[in-house]
Amino acid sequence: MSPRCTAWGLVVAGIALLGGRRVEAQAEGAIGGVVRDAATRNPIAEVLVTVDEGRRGNVTDTAGTYRIRQLRSGTYTVTVRRIGYQPRALTGVVVRAGGTTPLDITLDASPVQLDELAVEAVTDLLLDPLQTQSEQRITAQDLRQLPVASLADAIALTAGTVGESFRGGRPGQQSFILDGLGVKNQLDASTSGAVLRIPPDILTEASVITNGFSARYGQAISGLVNVVTRDGGERWSGRAAYETDRPLSGSADRGLDRMVFSADGPLVGGIRALVGVDLNARQDFDAVNAPAPVPAGDPRSTTPYPLPHNAGEQYTGTAKLTIPLGQRQTARLFGLMSSDQRLLYDQAYKYDTEFAPALRVAGTLVTGQWQYTSAPTAKRPFVLDVRAGWFDREFMRGTLTEPLEQKFGAFTFDRMHFVGEEIAEAQDTAAARSAVPGFTSPEYSTSTPWGVPAFFLGEGSRGEMSWNRFQELRTQVDGTLGLGRGDLYFGGEYLSQDVQTFQRALASLPVGLGDSVPPASASAFKPQAFALYAELNQRLGELGLVAGLRYDQFDSRQDLPGEESGPKRQLNPRVAVSTVLKGATVVASFGSFSQPPDYQFLVDAAFDDTTRTGRFRQGNPNLGFEQAWQFEFSVRGRPTKDLELRTGVYIKRLDGLVASVPLGFDPDSSIFGNADYGTVRGLELIAERPVRNGWGARLLYTLQFAEASSSSAFLLRRSYTIDPGTGDTIIPARVEFPLDYDRRHNITAIVQGMAPVQFGPRVLGVRPFAAWEASVVMRLLSGLPYTPLSPPPDTLLGAPNSARLPWTGTVDMLVRRPIRLGRVQTGLYLDVRNVFNRQNIVAVRRDTGSPFATSEMVEQMAEAAYTANPSAIPYESPRYRPAADIDGNGRIEGRNELFPLFLSAAQDVSQPVFFYGAPRLVRLGAEVIF
């Protein structure tokens, strides 16, 4: 650690050691406060404070304090009763997951029994000293009013988030909490995105927690994505919407169709149901804002935007039952199925797309929750949650047996089937030693506009077969015991997992052909993980203290030959203290976090590697936990009535991250190890003007420095540096480089506005300017780092990640016009991303520092290709292109006729495509709310 880092750490640690922090269960929050006599201001004891029609509540102590725990996030009516006082009902009390809503109440003395007085509650979550987490929330209202179509879109609006990287960490260092139950793809989260998509319409809220989260949660070292789904309501309601860009033309039409439906309401016996469906498809799924093609004749010149073989479809269905079991118990059953099917654009298969790769990822999650709550009058309130979840994720990537027929837009309503899928699922490495039936070897395409045999492939695919399956049965028990002005949280979880993988490359060829075809690899093992935690949450006046301890253990149960790997163990203390000072809440926290590595690193890996550091890593079943320690100091307050400010600084030490460790000089002789370490420091600033009087705004800024010795588990981490004095190689050295996700500056501004229902003049019986809702999201992001290389042979130029991409910026917009048709609420909306169609560069060639190859590079490519294939092309050949046959003799022959074709082909294949971010995306939506 550098001296500067040490100083940071000491400052923050010193503050953190003053106390602890508290955390509610992440699906639930609490309401707490003091009940006082309105006249005397004295606290009143023995007041019954209840919610949820009396099912949940608490009785005030002698200091008048109460606390109603484990309330699912939502809006409640709080009822307050005591003999001798007029009862009150406070409506609109919002409870957020993981937070305590402060609600101090006054009662008027009344010698006679009066009716309940209903008033709207005024709460202030911002200054709540019991709120110690650095948590950025996305409410259901945000999801509706902002230009976001998915949870991932919404998370991207939070400070410090870059794609799936949180606070500079690698992807996969976060965990997903759904209604209090952890869900994580422990197999390959670092290299493969999540598959479970929650339809936004069924969410109460989502939040990103990036500091010391509760000891209740593990399997993450960078953050939590916490999602809370709605319970079914007391009457049937719902929403149906259809979004499309079909009415648009040209570049605005990307063949988008999305159908959304959700409904919830009561069934029989107090059971309430919630269902949601989200179907999304697009012809040009990973759209890019690439420049027009360079060689004249490229077919993208005439239809410049949609890429070939780039369609995708996503199907999500979910259902939830909330089952009351008497006054004290509740059961919840939840099921979610998601399926992604994608055609993957491959530049080499641009003209023979039937051989380009495709992938299918399917996920299923089924959870059950049983909750017991003690009576509101209990002296020691007690809540017990027992949860169980079954998660199944299957991934397949390879070559389609046959193209799927699109039935509506990009929807096929069919399941992709892959060549060799049965062999992969059976993990039959013996059968895979031969050439796998159905695969043919690729040859140079005959379908290109250039004809010449170069760069582009056809006739056969690359022969990739990649399949894996991860299954997990998780049981989790959480208890909450009320301790007057504090709570004790305790519990544990047990995970039983099943991992199966299969990989085969060049499957059109038998294994071992010319020593160039590696054997198929397969693995099957059943890891287990176990955790216990306890956390004390105590409020002492204006001071909130939390101290927690978590014990984690995992065992891959995949032993090395002759050596047992055994279980790995880790203790993670977490503490936080918070208080209110001069109108601002100050929080300091320290946490230790750990997560088992992706199980993919426990088995051998073969992969393409453009950095020439090798293409094989030996799996290591003996890998241990990846760890992080984080210190954070944050302040939040309200300098003016309409302005909320939140700021925080943090430092996070990462250690034991998986990296490739050389076993010798051969780059292929390396093994995965817990060898990487790093540091992330940052400052986050959030200024918000909550939506009032028809408008609101939010500004988020993140300054971050994320450095480590290796950015990826697949990069070789050689522990050496150069002595500046002698120029000699020194081993070892704790040298750190910017991480791949080290985004220094991240600025996001959000403005929302809505016109009143009675706004504007009435024209022909309607108010055309009334009830409009609009929001704009502006983002300005500094560039991510990259490593410059010399042209082949790809020598490093300077230190890894020593150069940076340019800044990127986008403006997104959503405009909605609710329309009431009789008793039915409908609406039309327009969602536009990247309104100004800015061409954002999100990657560059490492050898040129720009998306483009130089003209010399392109000519060299063409020259090499021509030299390799100088044969004449006769008229009847599918490679013959009449325009190139200058002398019209029926043959394209000689350099004069052939080379221009090779040059055009080289220009074509070296066109930058995925170096650019998304173009302008427009969707028109119509909705019915019932």
Place this chain on the structure above:
Amino acid sequence: MSLSRWRRRAFACLALLTACSQSEPFTNPDVTNEGPLAPTEPLRLTYNIGEDSTPAAHPDGASLLYSFTRPDIQGRDQCLALLPAGGGTQRDLCPNSAGSRDSTDFYAEPAWIDGNTIALRRAARLIGRDRDDYVVLGTATAPDFQDVTARVRFPYSTPAGLVHLFPTHVTPLGGGRVAYIAETQLSGLPCGNPCPYDWTHAGREVMVVDLAGDGPPTSVPGTDYPTGLSLGPDAGDLLFTRADDSRVFRRAADGTVDVLHDFGAVARDVTWRAGRLAAIVGGDLLILTSVNGEPSQVDGGGTLAVVDLATGEPVLPADTTLRLRRPSLAPDGRAVFVQTGATAVDLYRVAAP
């Protein structure tokens, strides 16, 4: 505005949204050529630097199946290709398997059994060898004709003690039988690498094999030293030519052999369709006789002759500008697909109105 009007408008908007067409996925440019490069008679169909040979008109007359040599790959494979009968872009039907990479593969002498199945000669040799490691007569089916079902493995010895090295002039007879000329010699003359199979004719006899059975091929009596083979006008007829002979012989179903036509100069590569008889006549021909008196021909190509059997009159004027070989009459007899001689072997279509 009334509620019903609002509803009508809303439904109209929805209908408009769904009725519009979304962008089509990217489509490849059409890179195929229609028709010949130059519409002059005779119509030149191919321009390959390698050899294009043994054309066989599809029974529907729309396309042409033939062998072509790929000069662009190390093994110079001889693949099959389909070409529109009027010229244009061929569809390559080349082997694409792991085992094909280290060898030269031959798919030759295609002959249509029906519109979906062909009989052919399939051979392979390791790159660099001058003899085939594998030769069969077999069948293959559309669309790619790559998986050949072998029926006769060469070489084999006949009961008469002859060794048949490979088949040429493969001719389906109907009823699941195929006839072919069994070749017994290879020329020692220089002819490039690999040497085109039928550049040197050393046909020994006509053989017939039942594709469905498993018995050995049987010799057709009276067909010594054949240089051409075709079906004839009547059921069971087998037409053939002989080395150094101008006549076309007909062997009837009852075994009798007579002369169907005499072209007046050495005739070979006979073919019959729709009442018309075509053959290559005269030209660059070297007749060789072995020490034991067996003839063989080194054929550099000759003149295409087509006669109407009903009148016995020639359909085409004699054109000696091109040296031609291996004619294949179109199903209606109104065109002949033919290859040029031993060098610069390309395909032509000659109209025979």
